[in-house]
Amino acid sequence: MIRPGPPVAALALLMQLHSPAPAADMGPASAGTIAPVAATASGSEASSPDMVIDGSGLREDPARPGVFAHVANRWADGGCMWTSKGEPLGKEGLCWIRIDLGRVCQVAGLHIWNYNEGGGWQGRSVKAFDLLASQDDATWTGAGAFPLRCASGKDDEPGESVSLAKPVAARFLKIVPTAHYGRDNLCGLAEIRVRVADPKPGDRVLAPRPPFKPRYARTTYAPRALGKPWPGGENVAWPADAGVIDVTKPPYGAKGDGRADDTDAINRALAEHNDRGAIVWLPNGIYRIRDTLKWGKGEKYTALIGQSESGTVIRLDDSAAGFDNPRKPRHVIWTGGDPAQRFGNEIAHLTIDTGAGNPGCAGVAFVANNQGAIHHVTIVSGDGQGLQGLHLGAAGENGPLLVRDVTVVGFDYGVAAGSPINGHTLEGLTLRDQNLAGIRNHTQHLSLRKLNSRNECPAVELKGGVTALLDARLEGTGAAKALPAIRGSGTWYLRNVSATGYARALEGREGLAIAEASSREAVTLWDDPKTALRLPIQELPPVPWESPETWASPLAYGGRADDQEDDSAAIQRAIDSGATTVYLPRGLWRIGKPVVLRGKVRRLVGCRGFIETLDGHPRAEPLLRVADGDGPIQIERINGPWHGTKVLAADTKRPVVVRHCGNVSMDFAGGGDVFLDDVVNNPGANFTFKGGRVWARQFNPEPEGVHVRNDGAALWILGIKTESKGTLIETVNGGATELIGGIAYTSGGSGGAPMFVVTDSRFSATLGEVCWDDRYYRVIVRETRNGETREFKADDPRWGRSLALFATHGSRR
Numbered sequence: 001m002i003r004p005g006p007p008v009a010a011l012a013l014l015m016q017l018h019s020p021a022p023a024a025d026m027g028p029a030s031a032g033t034i035a036p037v038a039a040t041a042s043g044s045e046a047s048s049p050d051m052v053i054d055g056s057g058l059r060e061d062p063a064r065p066g067v068f069a070h071v072a073n074r075w076a077d078g079g080c081m082w083t084s085k086g087e088p089l090g091k092e093g094l095c096w097i098r099i100d101l102g103r104v105c106q107v108a109g110l111h112i113w114n115y116n117e118g119g120g121w122q123g124r125s126v127k128a129f130d131l132l133a134s135q136d137d138a139t140w141t142g143a144g145a146f147p148l149r150c151a152s153g154k155d156d157e158p159g160e161s162v163s164l165a166k167p168v169a170a171r172f173l174k175i176v177p178t179a180h181y182g183r184d185n186l187c188g189l190a191e192i193r194v195r196v197a198d199p200k201p202g203d204r205v206l207a208p209r210p211p212f213k214p215r216y217a218r219t220t221y222a223p224r225a226l227g228k229p230w231p232g233g234e235n236v237a238w239p240a241d242a243g244v245i246d247v248t249k250p251p252y253g254a255k256g257d258g259r260a261d262d263t264d265a266i267n268r269a270l271a272e273h274n275d276r277g278a279i280v281w282l283p284n285g286i287y288r289i290r291d292t293l294k295w296g297k298g299e300k301y302t303a304l305i306g307q308s309e310s311g312t313v314i315r316l317d318d319s320a321a322g323f324d325n326p327r328k329p330r331h332v333i334w335t336g337g338d339p340a341q342r343f344g345n346e347i348a349h350l351t352i353d354t355g356a357g358n359p360g361c362a363g364v365a366f367v368a369n370n371q372g373a374i375h376h377v378t379i380v381s382g383d384g385q386g387l388q389g390l391h392l393g394a395a396g397e398n399g400p401l402l403v404r405d406v407t408v409v410g411f412d413y414g415v416a417a418g419s420p421i422n423g424h425t426l427e428g429l430t431l432r433d434q435n436l437a438g439i440r441n442h443t444q445h446l447s448l449r450k451l452n453s454r455n456e457c458p459a460v461e462l463k464g465g466v467t468a469l470l471d472a473r474l475e476g477t478g479a480a481k482a483l484p485a486i487r488g489s490g491t492w493y494l495r496n497v498s499a500t501g502y503a504r505a506l507e508g509r510e511g512l513a514i515a516e517a518s519s520r521e522a523v524t525l526w527d528d529p530k531t532a533l534r535l536p537i538q539e540l541p542p543v544p545w546e547s548p549e550t551w552a553s554p555l556a557y558g559g560r561a562d563d564q565e566d567d568s569a570a571i572q573r574a575i576d577s578g579a580t581t582v583y584l585p586r587g588l589w590r591i592g593k594p595v596v597l598r599g600k601v602r603r604l605v606g607c608r609g610f611i612e613t614l615d616g617h618p619r620a621e622p623l624l625r626v627a628d629g630d631g632p633i634q635i636e637r638i639n640g641p642w643h644g645t646k647v648l649a650a651d652t653k654r655p656v657v658v659r660h661c662g663n664v665s666m667d668f669a670g671g672g673d674v675f676l677d678d679v680v681n682n683p684g685a686n687f688t689f690k691g692g693r694v695w696a697r698q699f700n701p702e703p704e705g706v707h708v709r710n711d712g713a714a715l716w717i718l719g720i721k722t723e724s725k726g727t728l729i730e731t732v733n734g735g736a737t738e739l740i741g742g743i744a745y746t747s748g749g750s751g752g753a754p755m756f757v758v759t760d761s762r763f764s765a766t767l768g769e770v771c772w773d774d775r776y777y778r779v780i781v782r783e784t785r786n787g788e789t790r791e792f793k794a795d796d797p798r799w800g801r802s803l804a805l806f807a808t809h810g811s812r813r
Contacts, residue, residue, distance in 0.1 A: 037100055041084070215456075236307055378409070385410070401678075585607055679699060731763050
């Protein structure tokens with residue numbers, strides 16, 4: 001796992017780059033000290049060279065307007081310090097960072113904030129460097145050799161000025177570290193500004209942020225009866241014996257009337273049912289809070305679910321104490337922090353209002369690992385102020401997770417993601433009225449589909465990372481007519497993106513529509529089209545949420561959770577009862593022989609409970625088997641065992657939907673349609689698909705060996721995350737696999753296997769790899785076509801630890 005940094009607290013970017021007229025020198029942020037327009041580096045580890053030029057991690061000194069200090073948290077603003085990739089230091093110039101000033105300037109010096117990560121990691125600071133200058137990026141001359149002090153590792157790091165003996169005419173500067181303070185083999189910098197003797201009005205400088213401008217009227221909510229169905233809304237209600245925690249019942253007693261303070265009641269429920277697979281339920285109502293709602297100790301296996309997205313409202317007080325300072329941000333909901341053990345967290349079917357007059361507020365710090373989702377949620381700032389609506393960068397190890405059908409209104413950023421692991425999948429995201437950008441991705445692996453944005457600022461801002469974006473509608477308003485809808489750098493793949501009201505859809509590219517584009521030319525091993533497979537995409541089939549009075553439970557047939565008895569007969573009787581929804585109340589259910597999902601049952605609801613073999617040991621038979629029945633069968637909110645027993649097998653053409661399930665592995669051999677939504681396998685057991693069609697969103701296969709075997713199926717994946725040794729996906733017998741975004745987290749090495757194997761089949765992928773040592777995948781794709789084998793290897797310069805697009809349009813079924 002990634003080494004966790006210091007505790008992560010999102011720091012607002014309290015400045016923006018703009019073009020003021022020249023002014024008197026005031027220190028690092030004066031008009032004579034400009035920001036480069038671009039940066040590249042010899043290598044970057046869990047960072048991006050853009051981080052040294054974009055103002056991330058800087059905050060303004062309130063006593064000295066226009067002067068900025070750097071924070072000690074490397075993950076602030078989604079990542080705010082560049083680190084090398086371990087290239088040797090020295091005058092040979094193997095390690096370097098290059099900046100582009102955008103024009104030829106008379107360079108007089110630099111202001112440098114050295115690598116400032118706290119906890120001793122500031123030892124990565126550069127100790128000495130050579131400075132090279134160029135006007136054309138081809139011919140370089142020496143501009144001096146300079147020492148730097150080690151950064152303080154504190155939040156008030158002022159940086160230091162470096163002066164040249166005489167001004168040098170240059171557009172490009174290259175900093176070549178020759179020594180560092182030696183924490184490990186990496187060196188880095190936090191931020192760079194360049195002093196010039198000839199400032200121009202168009203130069204980019206750090207400046208105080210302009211005053212806040214309201215963009216919409218204050219949101220208000222009509223009174224509502226507690227727990228009554230909301231007109232036109234879903235009605236997510238539960239049986240009384242399901243083990244679901246109703247916060248309005250004793251001993252919690254939340255009122256939900258919009259007047260009483262419900263903070264303590266909800267937090268008590270979260271604290272007392274922590275880490276236990278609990279659903280904490282909020283019936284329709286208005287829940288007034290004064291402080292952060294926090295997950296209990298352990299920060300996992302907890303779900304906060306409302307009765308309906310429109311009917312259940314959590315509302316922070318206006319001008320709430322402690323939410324006034326953007327330098328010390330506070331969240332309305334916080335689901336946990338590092339390390340990456342925040343399994344099974346969920347927020348769903350509610351609205352979160354962060355109130356008015358709370359500029360230091362962020363909406364939801366959602367952290368989940370392996371399996372977890374925030375869905376059918378609206379996050380709104382009462383007056384438009386606040387840092388992030390949905391903060392996915394609140395931990396250095398966040399994801400994989402799913403964001404589905406979420407609306408964010410207001411805030412500086414609608415969604416902010418940071419840190420390179422472990423990937424986020426977003427589908428059905430609506431953003432409007434943000435102040436700085438709709439969505440900001442700093443180094444994370446994002447897989448997005450169905451993004452709708454209406455903003456006066458850029459819809460998407462990228463800084464490093466791997467981003468795949470499909471089916472996006474980006475509407476610009478007002479000043480957006482001079483801006484691109486998507487801007488920044490990194491590895492990206494775009495498809496079916498349209499913009500209106502912007503100058504262009506993508507920075508540096510003319511036009512408002514993008515049929516298909518990638519940041520680098522697609523890689524192919526044959527003379528194939530350099531396009532993705534474009535497999536047909538199907539949405540999840542609707543399975544109605546029925547009134548809980550009609551549900552059936554094994555409790556009615558003698559089953560009991562949390563004992564040592566075999567519950568399989570009781571569960572089977574509930575399934576065969578004729579009920580279309582069957583539920584397993586919260587707890588551990590032991591299954592001695594496979595339970596068959598057949599007949600009329602359409603939904604198996606686990607209530608966040610667990611299923612296990614009778615003796616707790618692996619066995620050859622699966623726990624659940626899908627047979628023919630009436631319409632699709634949906635299995636949800638179940639956690640399987642922590643060993644290699646297959647959880648689910650299907651040899652039927654009946655459509656199968658698996659959602660929000662942890663520790664589940666599967667064999668599908670019936671040729672029917674399969675939908676996987678927010679799923680991770682149990683250790684030692686993989687996924688196999690023989691024929692049929694599969695749509696997987698937020699898919700996390702982690703077993704050793706072949707993680708996923710596609711044997712003649714059509715497999716479409718939006719967002720993948722993997723760990724453990726072995727081939728990630730093997731596609732054979734005329735199968736087709738389309739992988740749209742994700743991360744190969746090679747934390748345990750590759751085991752010498754190729755990352756992907758394709759044999760007489762079709763395959764396309766956008767993907768990044770993160771590996772902290774030298775055990776990365778040496779072969780990315782091994783393809784065999786008609787008996788001839790070719791390989792795409794890691795030493796190919798087209799790789800670079802990420803694929804904008806790989807495609808092979810080989811054998812068809």
